[in-house]
Amino acid sequence: MDGEEIRKIVLVELKRIAPELEDVAPAKPLRDQVDLDSMDWLNFLVALNERLKIEIPEADYRKLGTLDQVVAYLSAKAR
Amino acid sequence: MIEFKLPSLGADMDEGKLLEWKVKPGDKVKRGDVVAVVETPKAAVDLEIWQDGIVRELVTQPGQTVPVGTVMARLAAAGEAPAAVPTPAGRHPVSPAARKHARELGVDVEKLPGSGPHGAVIVEDVDKAAKGGAKPAPAPAAAPPADKALAMRKAIAAAMSRSKREIPHYYLSQTVPMQRAQDWLTACNEKRPVTERVLMGALQLKAVALALKDFPDLNGFWKDNAFEPASGIHVGVAISLRQGGLIAPAIHDAAERSLDELMKALADLVRRARAGSLRSSEMSDPTITVTNLGDQGVDEVFAIIFPPQVAIVGFGRVAPRPWAEDGMIGAVPTVVASLGGDHRASDGHRGARFLAALAVLLQEPEKL
Numbered sequence: 001m002d003g004e005e006i007r008k009i010v011l012v013e014l015k016r017i018a019p020e021l022e023d024v025a026p027a028k029p030l031r032d033q034v035d036l037d038s039m040d041w042l043n044f045l046v047a048l049n050e051r052l053k054i055e056i057p058e059a060d061y062r063k064l065g066t067l068d069q070v071v072a073y074l075s076a077k078a079r
Numbered sequence: 080m081i082e083f084k085l086p087s088l089g090a091d092m093d094e095g096k097l098l099e100w101k102v103k104p105g106d107k108v109k110r111g112d113v114v115a116v117v118e119t120p121k122a123a124v125d126l127e128i129w130q131d132g133i134v135r136e137l138v139t140q141p142g143q144t145v146p147v148g149t150v151m152a153r154l155a156a157a158g159e160a161p162a163a164v165p166t167p168a169g170r171h172p173v174s175p176a177a178r179k180h181a182r183e184l185g186v187d188v189e190k191l192p193g194s195g196p197h198g199a200v201i202v203e204d205v206d207k208a209a210k211g212g213a214k215p216a217p218a219p220a221a222a223p224p225a226d227k228a229l230a231m232r233k234a235i236a237a238a239m240s241r242s243k244r245e246i247p248h249y250y251l252s253q254t255v256p257m258q259r260a261q262d263w264l265t266a267c268n269e270k271r272p273v274t275e276r277v278l279m280g281a282l283q284l285k286a287v288a289l290a291l292k293d294f295p296d297l298n299g300f301w302k303d304n305a306f307e308p309a310s311g312i313h314v315g316v317a318i319s320l321r322q323g324g325l326i327a328p329a330i331h332d333a334a335e336r337s338l339d340e341l342m343k344a345l346a347d348l349v350r351r352a353r354a355g356s357l358r359s360s361e362m363s364d365p366t367i368t369v370t371n372l373g374d375q376g377v378d379e380v381f382a383i384i385f386p387p388q389v390a391i392v393g394f395g396r397v398a399p400r401p402w403a404e405d406g407m408i409g410a411v412p413t414v415v416a417s418l419g420g421d422h423r424a425s426d427g428h429r430g431a432r433f434l435a436a437l438a439v440l441l442q443e444p445e446k447l
Binding site: 018019020035038039042043045046049055056057058 | 280319
């Protein structure tokens with residue numbers, strides 16, 4: 001699975017949690033653009049885990065600040 | 080004979096619109112079964128029944144709006160001689176073959192006119208409907224989003240105005256060091272897959288529920304000029320809805336649940352609250368409410384009690400703050416826990432002791 005496919009999946013799951021979301025600036029912090037509380041964030045990661053079968057340890061949350069970072073992290077793990 | 084009445088699902092509800100019956104005359108129901116879906120100003124709610132019985136008559140029709148307390152259906156109690164089941168107005172008997180055929184074609188047989196004996200719906204009626212010959216009556220629609228948002232704001236305004244008008248609030252807060260809780264949670268989540276992780280919010284809920292065991296005067300209702308302690312600890316969780324507004328359904332018996340069970344219940348409750356599929360007992364049973372606005376970055380919450388409850392607990396964000404211990408000042412993660420109490424039911428002295436007990440529990444996470 002390449003980075004673009006992963007990006008699509010990430011955006012679909014993000015919009016499932018925040019349907020009001022329109023555009024996401026890929027390099028800006030996600031939490032500044034989307035109203036995500038800790039339950040939303042956990043549900044987002046659970047959804048990504050289910051779709052991509054990638055485990056995301058809690059210690060790695062800090063690497064997932066922006067959309068680009070999420071895609072890069074998942075792409076690296078998907079290899 | 081049991082009269083099934085529209086229950087009050089919170090102080091902000093005067094009436095409800097029946098969207099759908101989940102049962103029909105002749106059906107056996109048992110305690111806890113969902114029998115209808117009702118739209119309230121805040122959400123569509125699955126109405127549960129609280130007695131076993133056999134449905135005799137559906138009085139309220141889908142689409143009707145009725146006040147709280149209206150008899151919506153009549154049931155024969157368990158053991159009561161079963162009477163002939165009257166067919167409700169607008170409904171006809173359905174032949175078993177027609178019912179099976181309708182299921183296969185995806186036709187709602189309950190809403191079809193019947194051309195068989197005694198107006199029974201027969202296979203031909205189903206075929207006709209499937210081909211578009213006879214349109215079933217449309218299901219009553221839920222209100223459009225703009226109306227819903229307005230109804231939600233009105234409901235919140237009514238409940239909060241009543242609270243501020245009637246409840247003499249007192250407010251207390253206590254800063255609680257959270258290093259141990261945070262470390263404990265990190266260690267606990269480290270070993271777990273993402274699907275089994277526990278959030279700090281669940282830990283805080285459990286601490287509130289456990290602390291309440293020794294403070295029954297904060298857990299209950301103010302009704303008819305008197306305090307009525309609750310028999311269980313059913314913690315209402317304030318959940319913001321993405322389309323605006325909030326709802327505070329209960330997690331039943333929160334003190335008796337393990338932290339993992341509580342986390343699962345919380346995740347399920349938030350998901351269903353936002354999807355609009357809450358149960359009536361969750362709406363009517365909260366004995367206290369917890370509101371957590373830490374994720375939004377606030378330090379402290381001064382919350383308004385949701386009547387007829389007599390207390391509300393708020394949590395701000397867990398963040399590093401200066402903290403003095405053993406004569407040294409360091410940066411320690413802390414949270415401000417606050418209590419809004421009803422002075423008719425308790426005093427600041429009791430509230431302060433409750434917050435102190437809560438602070439102790441939050442610093443002993445392994446006991447939660």
